[in-house]
Amino acid sequence: MISALPRNNRQLTRFFIPLALQAASQALSYPLVAMVASRGPGGPLNLAGLAQSTTIMIFLSMSCITYVTTGMIYATSREGYQKFRDVVLMTGLGVIAVQTALCIPWLSHLLFGNLIGLPPSIESPAKITLLASIPVQFLFFLRTPYLVIMYIGKATGKASLATIVRIVVTALLAPLFCIMNLVGPVWAVVCLTLPVALECLLARLFAHPFLKKLKSSAITPPGAAEIFFFNLPLSIGGYLLSASAIIIGAFIARAPDPERVLPICYLALGLANPFAFAATRIQTTVLAFPPAAIKDRLTFRFALGAGVVLGLLPLIFILPGLIELYYVALQKLKPPDMGLVRITALALIFYPFSVAVRAQSEGLAAWLKKPTTVMAGHTIFLATIMASGFILLFLGAPGYIICALGLPLGSLASSATMRLLMSRSKPKLTPIAPTTTSVGHVR
Numbered sequence: 001m002i003s004a005l006p007r008n009n010r011q012l013t014r015f016f017i018p019l020a021l022q023a024a025s026q027a028l029s030y031p032l033v034a035m036v037a038s039r040g041p042g043g044p045l046n047l048a049g050l051a052q053s054t055t056i057m058i059f060l061s062m063s064c065i066t067y068v069t070t071g072m073i074y075a076t077s078r079e080g081y082q083k084f085r086d087v088v089l090m091t092g093l094g095v096i097a098v099q100t101a102l103c104i105p106w107l108s109h110l111l112f113g114n115l116i117g118l119p120p121s122i123e124s125p126a127k128i129t130l131l132a133s134i135p136v137q138f139l140f141f142l143r144t145p146y147l148v149i150m151y152i153g154k155a156t157g158k159a160s161l162a163t164i165v166r167i168v169v170t171a172l173l174a175p176l177f178c179i180m181n182l183v184g185p186v187w188a189v190v191c192l193t194l195p196v197a198l199e200c201l202l203a204r205l206f207a208h209p210f211l212k213k214l215k216s217s218a219i220t221p222p223g224a225a226e227i228f229f230f231n232l233p234l235s236i237g238g239y240l241l242s243a244s245a246i247i248i249g250a251f252i253a254r255a256p257d258p259e260r261v262l263p264i265c266y267l268a269l270g271l272a273n274p275f276a277f278a279a280t281r282i283q284t285t286v287l288a289f290p291p292a293a294i295k296d297r298l299t300f301r302f303a304l305g306a307g308v309v310l311g312l313l314p315l316i317f318i319l320p321g322l323i324e325l326y327y328v329a330l331q332k333l334k335p336p337d338m339g340l341v342r343i344t345a346l347a348l349i350f351y352p353f354s355v356a357v358r359a360q361s362e363g364l365a366a367w368l369k370k371p372t373t374v375m376a377g378h379t380i381f382l383a384t385i386m387a388s389g390f391i392l393l394f395l396g397a398p399g400y401i402i403c404a405l406g407l408p409l410g411s412l413a414s415s416a417t418m419r420l421l422m423s424r425s426k427p428k429l430t431p432i433a434p435t436t437t438s439v440g441h442v443r
Contacts, residue, residue, distance in 0.1 A: 286363025
C-alpha cells in the first residue's frame with residue numbers, strides 16, 4: 001500500500017485553480033477565433049464548419065490529451081521523461097499522417113457530407129479548416145511533455161501562465177484580423193496557430209529548470225512499448241469521448257432546422273466547453289495528490305464543489321447586456337435567436353458538473369493503474385450519448401435538447417461504470433515517485 005501525500009482542500013484548490021484556468025483558457029481560444037470565422041462569407045455557417053473540423057482535430061489528438069495522465073506516472077525520472085517525450089512526438093507524427101489523409105477531397109466529403117451529414121454550406125468550411133489546422137495539431141503534441149514535467153513539479157502556476165499569454169495574444173490578434181479584413185475560416189485557424197506556437201516556446205522555457213532537476217531512475221526505466229500500451233486504452237477511451245461530439249453534431253444535423261440550431265448549439269458549447277475542459281483537470285489533481293484508499297471522499301467532495309461553480313460560470317454570458325455584446329455584436333448571431341441561445345446555455349448547466357464527477361473517477365482508475373476501466377467508462381459514455389440521441393430524435397426533440405441532455409447523462413453513466421468496476425477489482429496502486437519539488441508545497 002502506498003502512503004498518500006498529506007492533502008487538504010487548500011492544497012487541492014491551489015493546485016487545481018491554475019490547471020482549471022489553463023484548461024479553460026485553452027478552450028477559450030476557439031470562441032475568440034470564432035469572430036474571425038463568422039465575419040467571412042457565410043457568417044455563422046463558417047463557425048459551424050470550423051467547430052466540426054476542430055472536433056475532428058481534437059478527436060484525432062485525443063492520445064495527446066491522455067498522455068498527460070500517462071506522463072504523470074511514467075515521466076518522473078530523466079530516462080522516463082526522455083522515453084515519454086519520444087513516444088509522444090512519434091504518436092504526433094502518426095496523427096498528422098491520418099489528418100492529412102482525411103483532407104483528401106473524396107475522404108473529406110465522405111466524412112463531413114455523408115457520415116456527419118453536414119449541409120454543403122457548413123461542409124465547405126469544415127473541409128478547408130481541417131487541412132489548415134495540421135500545423136497547430138503538431139504543436140499540441142510538442143507542448144505536452146513540457147506541461148507534464150511542470151505538473152509533476154507542482155508548478156501549475158507556471159504551466160498556466162504560458163497558456164494565459166497565448167489567450168491574451170489570441171484576444172489581441174482576433175480583432176486585429178477583423179480590422180484588417182483577414183476573415184473567414186482559414187484566417188481563423190491562422191489566428192489560432194500563431195499564439196499556440198508562442199505558448200509552446202514559453203512552455204519549453206518554463207519547463208527547463210524542472211528538466212534539469214530530474215534525477216536518474218533508481219529502477220529500470222519504462223520502455224517505449226510500456227508507455228504506449230498504458231496510454232492506448234486511455235486514448236481509445238478518449239477517442240470514444242471525442243466521438244460523442246461528432247455524434248451529437250450528427251444528431252443535431254438531423255433534428256429540425258439544423259442550419260439555425262447547429263450554430264446556436266456550438267456558440268453555447270463554445271462557452272460551456274472551456275469550463276467542462278477545466279473540470280477534466282480534477283483527474284490530474286487526483287494523481288498529483290494520490291489518496292490512501294479507493295473511496296477518496298476528499299477529492300470527490302472537491303469535484304462536486306468545483307463542478308457546481310464551473311457549471312454556473314457560463315451563465316454570466318446570458319445576462320442582459322453581455323448576451324447582446326458576446327452573441328450578437330461579436331459572434332454575429334441574429335437578434336431573434338437570442339432566446340434560443342439563452343435556453344441552450346441554461347440547459348447546459350449540468351455539463352461541466354457531470355464532467356467533474358467523471359474526471360474524479362478517471363483519476364482514481366489511473367492511480368490504480370487500470371486504464372481499461374477508464375476505457376470501459378468512456379464506452380458507456382458513448383453508448384449513452386447514442387441511445388439518448390436516438391430516443392430524443394425519435395421523439396422529435398430540438399437539437400439543443402439532444403445536446404444538453406446527452407452530454408451530462410453520458411458523463412454520469414461513465415462515472416458510475418468506472419466506480420462499479422473499481423469496487424469489484426483488486427487494487428493495484430500506482431507508485432507515485434518523488435517529484436522534482438517538495439511534495440509538501442504547491443507552487
